[in-house]
Amino acid sequence: MAMQDLIIEYIKDEYLEEDDEVGLDTSLITSGIVDSFSMVSLKTFIENKYDISIPDEKAAPEAFDTVRKIIDLVHEFNPDAT
């Protein structure tokens, strides 16, 4: 499964209720879908899946605000991730 689809599927499964949709540019943090505490589990998922370690200074809420930004973040630490 492509990275975009995998992350979207995870967000839908874990943070949304049935019928909710999320896209590449849906605001996750600003809209309250993911709060600062829940962001820790999203970060853990990304780190586990793509075998990376994101330091605290890079794990600002803005970096996790959309799926597109999360993909950029993954590529910063693992350019080959797909």
Place this chain on the structure above:
Amino acid sequence: MNSPNKGTNIGSYEERVKDFAWEMISQELEYEEGAPLNIGWYCTDRICGQGLGAKTALIWESTQGEVRKYTFDQMRLYSNAFAKLLQELGVKDSERVAIYLDRVPSLYFSLLGILKLGAIAVPMFSAFGHEALQVRLGNCDAVACITGPRLVRKLRKAMPELPALKHVIVVDVDNEGKLKGDEMAYSVEDAPPVEDFTAFPATKETPSLLHYTSGTTGQPKGALHVHGSIFSQYITTKWVMDLKPDDVYWCTADPGWVTGISYGVIGPWSLGATQLVLEVGFIPARWYAAIEKHRVTVWYSAPTAIRLLMREGEEIVKQYDLSSLRHLCSVGEPLNPEAVIWSEKVYGLPFHDTWWQTETGAIMITNYPGMEVRPGSMGKPFPGTAAAVLDDRFEPITEPNKPGKLALKPPWASMFREYWGNRAIYESKFKNGWYITGDRARIDEDGYYWFEGRDDDVINTGGHLVAPFEVESALLEHEAVAESAAIGTPDQVNMEVVKVYVALKSGFEPSKDLELSIMNFVRKRLSPLAMPQIIEFVDKLPKTRSGKIMRRVLRAMDRGEPIGDISTLEDD
């Protein structure tokens, strides 16, 4: 470090301590002993009666940036409408009505309406999962719940275990077709105005609010408050927040917790103050933009937010005009000295730490405007409050700087009156004529109080208390968990975060995916606050010979501190 505010409401702290009398507050609130006292009426009708009906009570900014303003007269009408709605549904005084909403205007209207009706309002944190809801609403047998389209779906999961819950009122519904069963859509702004509603003739001792809080043992407990609490909330808001007629006040606390009610509803509106509510959570740029846009003058926030703002740095601050700010306060956990010094440097104002608890209902120890702020100190007791640090025999310690149990002498107006349905635990909080807070502190030579830590196992994360038992109980339902122990581990931003030690059932092996599964399991059932951020797999947990988990040992091991007496530890 001196606060620059001149002409403060409190004036001289020492004078106020000397001449404090509750009768003085009665006079200010024009209350005569034995007369009806209803918080809902005091926060709306009384203010309108003072000629302030057209004054803005609430400035609300949505996540999308839409701004709505409501006057005190609109607050009066909309709270009347909620009171009438509940009355027509058959809700009686003293019955429990939950509010499970994001920070939307109807949260505030409905809260005041519930109080006007004489029912007991039960605020629920909007990030609670279905299990957290089930435990709390089941404990108090809530008969109605006011919620929104997003949250009603989580409420539905809890409904099968909530037989007393007869009415689910859903506000801000854009598609009624998505409602199920007896759920009722309601829009107070579209409903016929209710000009007159006779507020329930509550007395000082009539129950008003039930705030759930976490303790060392057992499930969360509902701290019951009364309408008379307004005396404490009114005067502490006036003297500590220093609110004046032209102020724009912003309390960032969520109304699902006691701060968001005592100082996000009752205190400011009983004074007729204008307050800002942001629907959006913590986003530094949005926060600074809101201060600039709405010309916020008095800001009450929390150490976790302040430390995150520190992490964002000074450059972002320079992009906004924050010159309207004149007084800053903080609550939730001890405010570290660095944060006080940083705010003085960056905002030109120190944050004033305030200390209190769900059970106290209002500020008890604090740094006052105009008084010397000692960075890192809790401040001094509020006038009329007898505080002390007690030894193990529950006697006051007179020696300066010697730590002990922080205690308060009852009664005071906003003191909790019981834990809902749990008299024994309520009574256990009082020893030798003192209310034992569960915090440890010391008092310096000049009478300033300094926080030393918790005296129990409760976890304070981001200013919210999490009960280890609640986390451990939820984890028992996870298919891989045989047993677990939850502790608070130090965290730079949140003071503590939840860490769990987990012993797995046979057939399960530790893995990163299992860690994530455990995190999400707790997050969805309880809340993101209760989600373990660190998980350590162990073969077995340290227990006493009677089988009680020794969290003290785990906490000492986690912090690299001496383990202490382990003579009661079970043998291998």
